[in-house]
Amino acid sequence: xxxxxxxxxxxxxxxxxxxxxxxxxxxxxxxxxxxxxxxxxxxxxxxxxxxxxxxxxxxxxxxxxxxxxxxxxxxxxxxxxxxxxxxxxxxxxxxxxxxxxxxxxxxxxxxxxxxxxxxxxxxxxxxxxxxxxxxxxxxxxxxxxxxxxxxxxxxxxxxxxxxxxxxxxxxxxxxxxxxxxxxxxxxxxxxxxxxxxxxxxxxxxxxxxxxxxxxxxxxxxxxxxxxxxxxxxxx
Amino acid sequence: xxxxxxxxxxxxxxxxxxxxxxxxxxxxxxxxxxxxxxxxxxxxxxxxxxxxxxxxxxxxxxxxxxxxxxxxxxxxxxxxxxxxxxxxxxxxxxxxxxxxxxxxxxxxxxxxxxxxxxxxxxxxxxxxxxxxxxxxxxxxxxxxxxxxxxxxxxxxxxxxxxxxxxxxxxxxxxxxxxxxxxxxxxxxxxxxxxxxxxxxxxxxxxxxxxxxxxxxxxxxxxxxxxxxxxxxxxxxxxxxxxxxxxxxxxxxxxxxxxxxxxxxxxxxxxxx
Numbered sequence: 095x096x097x098x099x100x101x102x103x104x105x106x107x108x109x110x111x112x113x114x115x116x117x118x119x120x121x122x123x124x125x126x127x128x129x130x131x132x133x134x135x136x137x138x139x140x141x142x143x144x145x146x147x148x149x150x151x152x153x154x155x156x157x158x159x160x161x162x163x164x165x166x167x168x169x170x171x172x173x174x175x176x177x178x179x180x181x182x183x184x185x186x187x188x189x190x191x192x193x194x195x196x197x198x199x200x201x202x203x204x205x206x207x208x209x210x211x212x213x214x215x216x217x218x219x220x221x222x223x224x225x226x227x228x229x230x231x232x233x234x235x236x237x238x239x240x241x242x243x244x245x246x247x248x249x250x251x252x253x254x255x256x257x258x259x260x261x262x263x264x265x266x267x268x269x270x271x272x273x274x275x276x277x278x279x280x281x282x283x284x285x286x287x288x289x290x291x292x293x294x295x296x297x298x299x300x301x302x303x304x305x306x307x308x309x310x311x312x313x314x315x316x317x318x319x320x321x322x323x324x325x326x327x328x329x
Numbered sequence: 330x331x332x333x334x335x336x337x338x339x340x341x342x343x344x345x346x347x348x349x350x351x352x353x354x355x356x357x358x359x360x361x362x363x364x365x366x367x368x369x370x371x372x373x374x375x376x377x378x379x380x381x382x383x384x385x386x387x388x389x390x391x392x393x394x395x396x397x398x399x400x401x402x403x404x405x406x407x408x409x410x411x412x413x414x415x416x417x418x419x420x421x422x423x424x425x426x427x428x429x430x431x432x433x434x435x436x437x438x439x440x441x442x443x444x445x446x447x448x449x450x451x452x453x454x455x456x457x458x459x460x461x462x463x464x465x466x467x468x469x470x471x472x473x474x475x476x477x478x479x480x481x482x483x484x485x486x487x488x489x490x491x492x493x494x495x496x497x498x499x500x501x502x503x504x505x506x507x508x509x510x511x512x513x514x515x516x517x518x519x520x521x522x523x524x525x526x527x528x529x530x531x532x533x534x535x536x537x538x539x540x541x542x543x544x545x546x547x548x549x550x551x552x553x554x555x556x557x558x559x560x561x562x563x564x565x566x567x568x569x570x571x572x573x574x575x576x577x578x579x580x581x582x583x584x585x586x587x588x589x590x591x592x593x594x595x596x597x598x599x600x601x
Contacts, residue, residue: 114598151506152593173593178508188503191517201507240503247508 102165103129103251103282104150104180109159111145111306119145121306122159127299129250132273132283134297134314136290136323141303143286144185147253150284151182181244185256187236189228194239197228201246209246216279217242217272234265241272251282259288270296290323359384401465411465415452415472419445422480426581430487432600434588440483443580447479447573448472454572460565474545474566475573482526482574486582489522494589495599502596511590519586523578530574534567543567 104127111120120142127133127150135143148154149161152173161168168176190197198210205213211221217238223231231239237257244252258266273296276283287293293300293314300317302310310322317323362384369376401411423441430436452472454460461467494501497518504514537543538560542550546563550556589597 153502153506153595155593155595174508174510177506182503182506184499184503184506186499188499190500190504200504200509243507 101128102126103163104284105160105162105165106146106149106156107160107162109149109156109161111142111149111154112157119306120149120156123306123308125301125308125311127251127282127284127301129282130277130280131298132277132285132296133299133301134293135284135286135301135303136288136293137303139288140305142306143303144255145306146301146303147182147255147284147286150251150253151177151180153182178247179249180251180253181247181249182253183237183240183244183255183257186260187233187240189231189236189239192228193225194228194231195224197239198224198243198246201243205246213242213245214239216245216275218268218275232265233261234268237261237265237269238272241269241276245276245279245281249281251284252276254283254285256286256288258292293323294318355388398469401469406465408463408465408468411468414469415448415476416445418472418476419448422476422483425480426483426487429484430491433487433491433585434597436487436585436588439584439588440487440581443577443584444476444479444483446580447576448475450576451475451569451573454569455565470545471566475570478530478570479573479577482530483577483581485529486522486526486578487585489525490519490582490586490589491599493518493522494596498596498599505594505596509594511586511594511596514594515586515590515596519582523582526578526582527575530571534571537563537567 106123106125109120109123109125110118112118123142123146125146135146137143145154149156152161152168155161155168163171163176163180190200194214195210198213199205202209207224210224214221214223219235219238219242223235223239228236228239237260241252241254241257258269261269270292273283273285283296285296287296297314297317300310300312300314300322301308302317302322310317310320312320362380365380366377368374369380397414400406401414420441422444423437426440426444427433427437452468452475455471456463456468461471494515501511501514501518505511543563543566545566546559549559549562554562589599591597
């Protein structure tokens with residue numbers, strides 16, 4: 095099975111990830127993540143969801159198999175350039191010491207004030223936040239700043255590892271509300287979630303993992319029909 | 330020979346009797362170890378055995394060193410034996426650094442090179458500029474002070490680097506995920522670990538004389554050297570230790586950090 099057709103942004107072919115103690119995190123995963131869509135990744139804790147995302151940003155490398163970007167193996171791409179094409183946002187907002195502007199310039203040191211204001215606007219944050227200390231931001235503001243920071247590298251895709259799980263309900267709605275805006279900017283989203291309702295709200299496609307194996311990959315309507323989302327909630 | 334070195338040589342030839350305390354003196358001093366053991370018993374610290382073992386072991390080690398140095402310092406013995414002794418000290422110090430941070434790959438040769446470079450520069454300065462005469466009696470103790478102090482800095486910098494990168498892994502990965510090279514992603518943390526490694530020596534240098542009288546100076550005064558001459562010797566040694574500490578910290582950090590990242594900037598697992 096080939097995962098490298100034109101619509102595939104990220105492909106995994108026979109990918110296995112084994113850690114030094116012998117634990118297998120992913121077993122021979124074959125997967126195609128389409129461009130210009132939102133793919134939600136669901137599965138119980140320990141299913142390998144975060145490992146899947148880390149592979150796509152090359153924070154992990156497969157023990158076996160190939161991860162590819164637009165049909166080219168990541169091993170053949172400049173890792174730094176690739177990471178700027180496929181940004182990553184972590185479960186807990188990771189802000190660097192300094193102001194919000196300092197955080198944004200960590201992604202693009204040459205960004206001028208207008209560019210910073212523009213990217214803050216894209217994530218629904220006010221420009222007045224720029225000079226505020228990063229550690230004075232609320233959880234929702236911090237996570238949106240992390241997304242803004244990732245957007246400054248002009249990525250084609252954003253990998254979001256349960257970006258709302260550490261947030262309260264209002265902050266979750268703020269971050270979730272960004273999905274449409276990001277898609278309007280042409281950013282492909284890969285969004286890990288434990289929340290069945292969130293997966294149904296956000297996803298065009300669904301990938302379900304269990305014990306390191308892909309148990310479903312397809313359109314969100316097919317996932318509903320197959321009971322995948324309900325099944326995941328029960329898990 | 331400069332006046333300080335001349336004064337030292339004169340003092341060492343005349344002060345031997347003044348500082349020969351004999352076994353009786355050691356035994357009296359050892360009574361204080363008994364006091365420490367009694368405190369341990371009274372406070373139920375369970376340190377009686379370690380205290381006794383450490384004291385006996387220290388005495389045994391010092392006696393071995395003392396007899397070894399007596400052989401080295403004999404008039405007809407080549408100074409190359411002393412150079413070999415210093416090389417052994419450097420290797421043992423490197424092994425100690427490695428033992429304190431076993432998770433860092435390839436640490437032993439890097440520690441040996443860093444400590445060796447610091448010893449070479451500092452001792453080269455001491456003997457090259459004629460601060461001390463290049464004789465076994467001066468080489469071995471001076472090297473001991475240099476290597477001992479730089480060893481502490483080496484252990485500290487390696488442990489701080491590992492601790493910082495482990496505790497702040499999330500920050501490093503967030504930076505790497507933005508496409509930063511590992512050197513940039515870890516710069517803030519490495520700078521902090523270097524500062525932490527150098528700070529104790531800076532504080533020691535700052536407090537010297539006011540809070541404590543360091544070993545070399547104390548030994549010289551006990552040996553009958555004029556206190557001002559002893560101070561000059563101590564000042565020279567302190568400056569060299571400070572420089573040696575900086576050399577080891579920077580060299581060791583620079584050489585091990587690359588081992589902690591893959592070619593594609595990923596931070597390797599670092600179990601502590």
